Amino acid sequence: MNAELGHFALILGFAVAIVQMIVPMVGAQKGWQSWMDIAVPAAISQFVMTLLAFGALMWAFIVSDFSLQVVVANSHSAKPMLYKISGTWGNHEGSMLLWVLILTLFGAMVAVFGRNLPPSLKARVLSVQSAIAVAFFAFLLFTSNPFVRLAIPPLDGQGLNPLLQDPGLAFHPPFLYLGYVGLSMSFSFAVAALIEGRVDAAWARWVRPWTLAAWIFLTIGIALGSWWAYYELGWGGWWFWDPVENASFMPWLIAAALLHSAIVVEKRESLKSWTILLAILAFSFSLIGTFIVRSGVITSVHAFANDPTRGVFILAILGVAIGGSLTLYAARGSILSSKGVFSIVSRESGLVLNNVLLVVSALVVFVGTVWPLISELAFDRKLSVGAPFFDTAFTPFMVVIAIVLPMGALLPWKRAQLGKTVKPLFGAMVLSIALGLLVWVLQTGGRMMAPIGLALAAWLVLGAIMDVALRIRAGKIPIGDSWRRFRNLPRADLGKATAHAGLGLTIFGIAAITAWEVEDIRVARVGESFDLKGALTTYQIRFDDVNTVQGPNYRATRGEFTILADGKAVAHLAPEKRFYPVSGMPTTEAAIDIGVTRDVYVVIGDPQQDGGWAVRSYVKPFANWIWAGAVVMALGGLLSLTDRRYRVAAGARRKARKLAAVAPAE
Amino acid sequence: MKKLLIIAMLLASPLWAVEPGEMLPDAAQEARAREISKGLRCLVCRNENIDDSNAGLARDLRLLVRERITEGDSNEAVVAFVVARYGEYVLLNPKTTGTNMLLWAAGPLMLLGGGVLAVLGFSRRRRAVAAPADLTDEESVRLAKILDP
Numbered sequence: 022m023n024a025e026l027g028h029f030a031l032i033l034g035f036a037v038a039i040v041q042m043i044v045p046m047v048g049a050q051k052g053w054q055s056w057m058d059i060a061v062p063a064a065i066s067q068f069v070m071t072l073l074a075f076g077a078l079m080w081a082f083i084v085s086d087f088s089l090q091v092v093v094a095n096s097h098s099a100k101p102m103l104y105k106i107s108g109t110w111g112n113h114e115g116s117m118l119l120w121v122l123i124l125t126l127f128g129a130m131v132a133v134f135g136r137n138l139p140p141s142l143k144a145r146v147l148s149v150q151s152a153i154a155v156a157f158f159a160f161l162l163f164t165s166n167p168f169v170r171l172a173i174p175p176l177d178g179q180g181l182n183p184l185l186q187d188p189g190l191a192f193h194p195p196f197l198y199l200g201y202v203g204l205s206m207s208f209s210f211a212v213a214a215l216i217e218g219r220v221d222a223a224w225a226r227w228v229r230p231w232t233l234a235a236w237i238f239l240t241i242g243i244a245l246g247s248w249w250a251y252y253e254l255g256w257g258g259w260w261f262w263d264p265v266e267n268a269s270f271m272p273w274l275i276a277a278a279l280l281h282s283a284i285v286v287e288k289r290e291s292l293k294s295w296t297i298l299l300a301i302l303a304f305s306f307s308l309i310g311t312f313i314v315r316s317g318v319i320t321s322v323h324a325f326a327n328d329p330t331r332g333v334f335i336l337a338i339l340g341v342a343i344g345g346s347l348t349l350y351a352a353r354g355s356i357l358s359s360k361g362v363f364s365i366v367s368r369e370s371g372l373v374l375n376n377v378l379l380v381v382s383a384l385v386v387f388v389g390t391v392w393p394l395i396s397e398l399a400f401d402r403k404l405s406v407g408a409p410f411f412d413t414a415f416t417p418f419m420v421v422i423a424i425v426l427p428m429g430a431l432l433p434w435k436r437a438q439l440g441k442t443v444k445p446l447f448g449a450m451v452l453s454i455a456l457g458l459l460v461w462v463l464q465t466g467g468r469m470m471a472p473i474g475l476a477l478a479a480w481l482v483l484g485a486i487m488d489v490a491l492r493i494r495a496g497k498i499p500i501g502d503s504w505r506r507f508r509n510l511p512r513a514d515l516g517k518a519t520a521h522a523g524l525g526l527t528i529f530g531i532a533a534i535t536a537w538e539v540e541d542i543r544v545a546r547v548g549e550s551f552d553l554k555g556a557l558t559t560y561q562i563r564f565d566d567v568n569t570v571q572g573p574n575y576r577a578t579r580g581e582f583t584i585l586a587d588g589k590a591v592a593h594l595a596p597e598k599r600f601y602p603v604s605g606m607p608t609t610e611a612a613i614d615i616g617v618t619r620d621v622y623v624v625i626g627d628p629q630q631d632g633g634w635a636v637r638s639y640v641k642p643f644a645n646w647i648w649a650g651a652v653v654m655a656l657g658g659l660l661s662l663t664d665r666r667y668r669v670a671a672g673a674r675r676k677a678r679k680l681a682a683v684a685p686a687e
Numbered sequence: 688m689k690k691l692l693i694i695a696m697l698l699a700s701p702l703w704a705v706e707p708g709e710m711l712p713d714a715a716q717e718a719r720a721r722e723i724s725k726g727l728r729c730l731v732c733r734n735e736n737i738d739d740s741n742a743g744l745a746r747d748l749r750l751l752v753r754e755r756i757t758e759g760d761s762n763e764a765v766v767a768f769v770v771a772r773y774g775e776y777v778l779l780n781p782k783t784t785g786t787n788m789l790l791w792a793a794g795p796l797m798l799l800g801g802g803v804l805a806v807l808g809f810s811r812r813r814r815a816v817a818a819p820a821d822l823t824d825e826e827s828v829r830l831a832k833i834l835d836p
Contacts, residue, residue, distance in 0.1 A: 256704060256739060263734045295808075362812060370809070377801040385794040392781070392790045400786045405728045407736065407779025414794045544707045626706070635707050 024089055027077025028168035031118075034070030034125070035158035037063050041151035045144035049216075057144035061132040064147050067154065068129035071122045078118060078167050079109045088174040091115060091167050097180035097603050099574040107191035108181050113315065113331075114167035116194060120311070121157045123195075123202040127231075128154065131206065138227065145213035153205055156338040164331045180603035183575070189249035193242060200239025201272045201307035206231040207279060208304035211297045212346050215353045220297065225287035228300065230667050232283060236276040237658040243269055244651035255609035255624050257641055259534075262411040267390045268310030274383035275303040278376045285372055289434060290360040292369070297357065298350060299376070305343045306383070312339055318394065364436040371429030375422070382418035389414060423477040423528060426521060427484020431491065445491055449483035464536075464556075474532020481525030485518040513664035520657025527650030533643035544633035550585075555619060555640030561585040562623065562638055575599040577610070580625035580634065584614055596625045620644045704739055709746070711753055720753050723765055727752070728779050736779055 041063035048056025081089050082105050085098045095112040096105055104111075110119040128150040135143050161167070184190075210228045214220045246266070251259040260266065279299040285292040312318070316332030363369035389406045396402045427449070431442050457476025464471060490496070492514060493506040537556040545551060550563040566581040577597040584592040594612035601608070614621040619642045626635030705724075711717040724738035729745040737745040737752075748769065755765040769777055781787050822830065 254739075258739060261734060291812075365809060373805050373809075377798070377805055381794065381797045381801050384797050388790060388793045396786060396790075402775065402786060404775045404781050404787070405734075405777070405779055406781050406790070407726075407728060407734060409726055409780035410790075413780075414791070418794075418798075542705055542707050542710060629708070637704075 023077045023080050024086065024168045024170065027074040027081075028166070030070045030073035030077070031158065031162060031168070034067050034074065034121075035155070035162060037067045037070065038125075038151045038154040038158055041067060042148055042155050044148075046148040049141040049144040049148070052141075054140065057140055060144045060147035060151075064125070064128040064132035064151070067151070068122075068125040071118075071125045074168075075109075075118055075122045078115060079106060082106065082109045082115075085178065087176070087178055088170050089167075090169045090171055093171065093175055093178045095181050096178040097574065098177050099603070100181060100186070101573050103188065103191055104181055104186045107185075110194050111181050111185050114161070114165045116198075117157070117161050117165050117315070118167055119194065119198055120202055121154065121161060123198045124150070124154050124157060124205055127203055127206045135227075142213055142217055142224075145216055146209045149209040149212045150205060153209070153342065156341070160331075160334050160338065164334050180574075180601065183599065183601040183604055183606050183608045184253060186574075186601075187249060187253055189245055189253070193245040193249060195242075196238050196245060197242030197269055200235050200237075200242050200276075201269060201310060203231065203235030203238060204272055204276055204304045204307050206235065207276075207300040208342075208346070211300035212349060214297060214357075215346075215349050218353060218356050220286065220293040220357050222287050222290055225283045225296070226667065228296075229280065229283040229287060230662055232276055232279050232300070232303070233658050233662050236273070236280055237655045237662070239269065239273045239276060240651055240655045240658065243273060244648045244655075247651075248648050251644070252611050252613055253608070255611055256637065257538075257611070257620075257622050257639055257644070259644075259647060262386075262389075262408045264313050264390050267386050268313045271383045271386050271390075272303055272306040272310060274379050274386070275299060275306055278379035278383075279303050281372045281375050281379075285369055289363070289369060291363065292373070293357040294354045295376070297354065299380070301343075301346045301350060302380070305339075305346075306387070308335075308339050308342055309387075312336060313390070363434070366432065366437045366439050368429070368432045368434045368437070371425070371432045374425060375429060378418050378422050378425075382415055382422075385414050385418070386411065419528070420473070420477065423481055423524070426524070427480060427487070430484065430488050430517065430521060446484060446487055449480060449487050453477070453480035453483060468536045470532050471536035474528055474536070478525040478529030478532065481528065482522045485522035485525070488518045488521070489515070511664055511666070513661045513666070516657045516659070516661030516664070518657070519660055520654045523650045523653030523655075523657055525650070526646050526653055530643050530646030530648075530650060534641050534647070537642040539640045541638045543636055544629050544631070545636045546633045549633075553621070553638050553640060555621075556642050557618065558586050560591075560621060560640065561588075562636075564634070564636065567625075567634065570597065572599065574603065575601045578625065580623075580636070582612070582623050584621050584623075592621065594621070594623045596623050598625055598627075615645060617645070618643060704741055705749065706746075709749055709753065711757065716753075716756050719762060720749070720756055723752050723756075723762055724749055726766070726778065726780050727769060728777050730773060730777060 041060055045057050045060035045063075048054070048059070078089075078091075080086075081092050082096055083102070085092065085096060085105065087093050091112055091114050092108075095115075096108045100108070108115070110116045128147060131138075131143065131146060131150070135146075138146070207228050210224065210231070214224055243266075246269070247259045250261070251257055279296065282292050282296045282299055286296045312332070312335045315335055316329075318332055389410055392406045393404055396404055427446055428439075428443055431446065432439075433442070453476045456479045457472040460475050461469075461472035489507070489510070492510055493503045495503045498506075539553065539555050541551070541553050543551065545562075545564045547564055547567055550561050553560045553562055561584075563583040563585060564580065565583055568579055568581070570577045570579045577599040579595050579597045582594045582596070583590050584594060592614035594614060596612035597610040599608045599610060600606075609624055609626075611622055611624045613623075619640050622639040622641055624637045626637065628634055705721070711720060721738060725736050727737045727748060729735045729737045729740035729742050729748070731742050731744050732740050735742075735745075737748045751769065752765055755768055760768065766778070775782065781790060783791050
């Protein structure tokens, strides 16, 4: 019954979406207020319907309703509750329903919080947003219905892939989707602005917070996924340049570019048409990502050819959305006149450079991701494009971005003198290079990766600190005055410095783990000790015991290890090798002693013929800095999101409207 | 014989990336094997190199790589040997020959294109509105006073 209610709610949502797509748009064209007014209640009810459907599906997972096909295929009665719930989106149908839920959520948020938007713009935005929803409702209902019943329900389900039964991955998809579906908002605003023919600072003031929010979620989502891979896959890999990862990384890069160019529109009324294009591109990459993940076309052309319905459907959505919006852009983009003029050395130019680098790097990832497909279809040449290509082709962009970022961040608007701007950064520059050189001298031989990475990271962090120090004139005026200035500093500026420093932390973590990781693979017997020589400390690993553990839905072999440094125990680690009887799959559960300067990472493998066990152990220097940096970047975004101008601007306009209402008509 | 023994031993247990028994006694040779393995694709996996993979086929390839190394092949010769058997598909780092030139040149070309577009856009904007004249010294002094009382 619940499932039927969910199915029915989904169909209702689809119907409402169709109305919301057409009526407000016509209203906006004709200037009929009552037609435009439909958008708000429609957007809210669309969201409520989808929420009902999602709730019904989640309920089916919670109570293990094995009369539903998706529940049978992806759940099991013995699974812990958290994974029953996360199982809701741990499969194709459910995850697409989550996709639509978030899409309608963003629409509803504009409806609720968009009171002070110009009515015609709001109507058009909601109409465009609903057009996307229509496409995905149809996709769900016609190709991926989660509410399909089975005539003869089995006694129990087939279980969820054990690799996905993990808290990190339980919350990874919702964050990721909040991010890349959230970019639909910027897209809708861009298309609405093109139809409207007007882009101004107020428009940017609306688009930027939405993009920022989406970008923050995307940052957290990607970091969660990477962290999961680090501890779950058993050897501490944290990024693989897998098509599925690239699918979320490309929108992240473009959204980062969009965030920056929207500032120029907002503050200088310049780069308008470019910003619109970026907004379209950002969501286009989200759609491309969805296509890559959902159709399986990149994984295997043949899998796609065998069951092309879903893939072709998304491809059609993709074609209409991207083709349509770009055509509209080509036709109308030129009417968006920019006002601001700027010199070749200026904050604006710095942001243009940022945009060029971020967008081209995203395109490099894109070309690399689809190249195997292109090569096979166009040149009949079957090949792979893997991590080595992306490392070589992508890294230089990040290096250049890191080099120019602290300088660009300090440039004044409109017209600047490079020498004058860079002068205060001289100390930071010298210090960073010195640090890099020091590391280069200290590490005997080894890769250049670490010194360069460290120098860049220090440069970014020091640059961010200098950015704030210059703003508060630290050292130039009494400390009390500096403090007052610091407190009055706009949150957006603090957020900017924080996010830039976060990038530095991530770069440092990546460089350190790549250059200094130590690995040891061996057969060890219970009672044995062995040395693990890290970059800073040599650890002794003592293999104390092996025992068998019964989990809620798995059996595990658990190794007991003591980690010693200079004879003193620093940690007790218990890695497991689990076996899930329902799916017949083993997983490795690494045990990690997390530290600021290093992680000690131990994995237990199979018993050997001679009585020992395969044991892998690693020292991973500064590993956590990778994700800590991502968290700091997200925090920076959050700080910027709470900036006074977004809060006050809304209040001021409301006040102005009230005043206008009170004033006699002219 | 010894190799057979190792293989028999490995077949007895489920497989799990690089096993201790697979590793070569010579540390330098083993390091080379690891380096080569990271660039070779596990043919039955999704985007996984043979060094990280648990698949049986990946292990076969790992053993093959080590066998060629102990036979005295250079890194290039080992890779060439594997490519000759399994095709270009096995390379995670695509070759820079033929149509792949497009792939490798894409980044620099797009950067160049982006740069040209940015400069064109910039000069067009500049022509559209002539930049205002610089401040006179007197004005600069006044401005400094206003901005920084």
